[in-house]
Amino acid sequence: MTKEILSARRTALWDFFHSKTGVIGVVILLILICMTLYAVTSVPLQSFQQWNNPAYWIDYPKNAAPAWTNFLKFGQKMPEHIILTQKQASTTTSFDHGISTVTHTYTVNYNYGSPPTDFMIPYSAKYGQTPPVLRIDVMRPDGKDFLIYDSALPPSLIGATQNEYNNRIFSTDSLITQNLGVYERLFNYLQDKTMPQVMIFSKTTYPAVLNGVYKWNERFYLFSSSDTVETTGLILGGSVYGPMGTDELRRDLAVGIFWGAPVALFIGLTVSLASVLIGLIYGIAAGYKGNRTDEGLMRINDFFYSVPALPILVIMSVLIGRSIFLIVGFLIIFGWIGTAKISRSLALQIKNLNYIEAAKLMGESDIKVIFKHIIPQLLPLTLASIALAVPAAILTEAALSFLGLGDPSIPTWGQILHQANSAEAAARGLWWWIIPPGLMIALTGLAFALIGNAIESITNVRSR
């Protein structure tokens, strides 16, 4: 490699990083790559695989706004949805007269304008013939201790030595209502016993939320040394959750948005790379060979050019399949047409240049001439075309997903919007369900469009 080529490359790079739009594009792209890395390393893979499984999202709130909306509000804050798992609990174990007591204590600092919408306590325990007893009490900030639940777990199956039992206690449990009856006299005003979450989180003097630190003790009395408490938890229902809120199916939208980034980048880059390469070789073959080959190949190109892509894509994904790899394949079928046309006309110009004639006279084969002398000339254009083809690929995939034909096993931004549209999110004002996925599609497209335009204008300047 000679010095001139190296310095030419350096100036090209210099030009690129001094075009404003190109830099903006690169910055957006870097953000997307960071999102991808974050998704791959920090968002659990299970949440990605279980995206369309409603059972996985049962602990989450329905249609909750993002938590940060509280900062934009004046006055009282909306209660945040709180999910506490065993990791956040402090565990104490004591042993007395053959009975071991396991206590999981959950500490919640509650500072909101209204009580939780409900609460849930999931638990699971392993035990033998004598079922353990579960007793739950809430230590309120005002020092009052409410025993809300006290009951034995159901007996094991006969003959089973080790029985694992999972259950959830809901705030609507009749035992909780009964137990709270005892504390009614502490309040100066009438209590609605069907809403224990209100009573537990209210002041005794007048109807208002009692803010402060609550301690939920979930205490298991185990009567055999082999009995164990597997998991416990505490979920306080709220109307805001997480950085991006949740949707109608209780899914954490942040998971979908983050995992959407690698999926979109994969689709966009694979489709554009493959279709531009196919188009490049196809166009050069047509332009370089000329005559009959050119005519024939260009008729096929004309044919694809006048086929409406979307309806055909719809038919193919309805009838053949919707896996993401198939969709990528379908998009490539319609992706190569434009590049083929442009590279053909460029090949027509280049093939008449003297050095090509010379190479041919020296007896170089057609394939060698194409790959050694023509393609290198078209590389800058190819690079620009690849970048410029990405937005179209991402938009088309999003359109297919939006029509309900996306890969059902993974979350994509288009699918999130499809579900938002089915649930009429726009008319119901659930903006957090609509704005982020669409913005991500647009930004991803924009990044590549800007980069492509920057490369194109640099190469145009050079060719002038």
Add this chain to the structure above:
Amino acid sequence: MTRIHYFLVKRTINMLVVIFATLVLTQALLGSTTDKILTEAVKNDQINALNQGNLKFRSLDERQHYVDTQIQLNIKALGLNEPWYSPTRFVNTILKLAVLDLGQSHFFTSDSGSSNVRDIILEKLPRTILLFTSSTVIITVIGLFIGGRLADKPSSAWDKMNAFLAVSSSSFPSWWVGMLMIFAFAFVYHIFPARSTPLLPPSDPYYIFNLLYCMILPLVTIVIMGFSSWAYIVRYFMAGILREDFILAKSAMGIPKKKVVYSHGLKNAAPPIITSIALALASSFAGSIIIEAVFDWPGMGKLYYDAIGVMDIPIIIGITYVSTLIFVVTIFITDLIYAYLDPRVKVG
């Protein structure tokens, strides 16, 4: 044969090939599935007819024999005993499609209660055409006006802004902007309905006003998302023309600038503009199918969306076929306009 004839023949053949290939493709993908569905339908029909009729048989065998022969006769009458690619079946399918005999829908009916796919589609088609044509006309007018203005003053601040708008609007999904419009103008400000399906029945005298009122929001969305890239295309080609000597000469002759730009400039820049715009039209066509679904505009796009939701195969095929037809004809018409405007195609 002159050049224009050659051009027209080439385009016509291309159009026919596209339509034919779409047909073959859908048949190849679907043929065996639809055959299976039809055969099942024939069997069920026969058994139902027998259960409701009062034919008496001496034995079960006789009954079975009767059912089998009836089914065989019907299958033969419908031509289902041959595969979809056999010549007779294939010619029949093409003839059926040529008269838009697209079968029966499983889930949808037209307003008049017919479940015939052709009736349903023909009922929705005018509304799609209304929305698509009116938005295209508005975009064309705005695009030509702004494009001409910008070509006159290249690299002004407005020009740069329009270029940025064009790039960003082509990377924004227009249907997503539609959702935002619903959020803004139906949820936050109650100006337009969230669902663009008119509430009045089509027989009502005020139906047309109701329909036009419902059309405003989708129309505005399509125009907003479309005009800047049109203006960009017009400006790109016009700027080149306006630098030519003959235009400068016209200006020097004292012809008003406006007339020079819109009459002489536009005429000469028209052919490449038309080609680029045909492409833009093609992509916005796909976009407006989805826009309809977002706004619940009672056209073909919305029907498509609903049909995909419940997998009503006859409707999906019917719309694919009809929209391919419309698309191909649109491309053909732009080719004709191109041939009319570009003298190089005409001169043999």
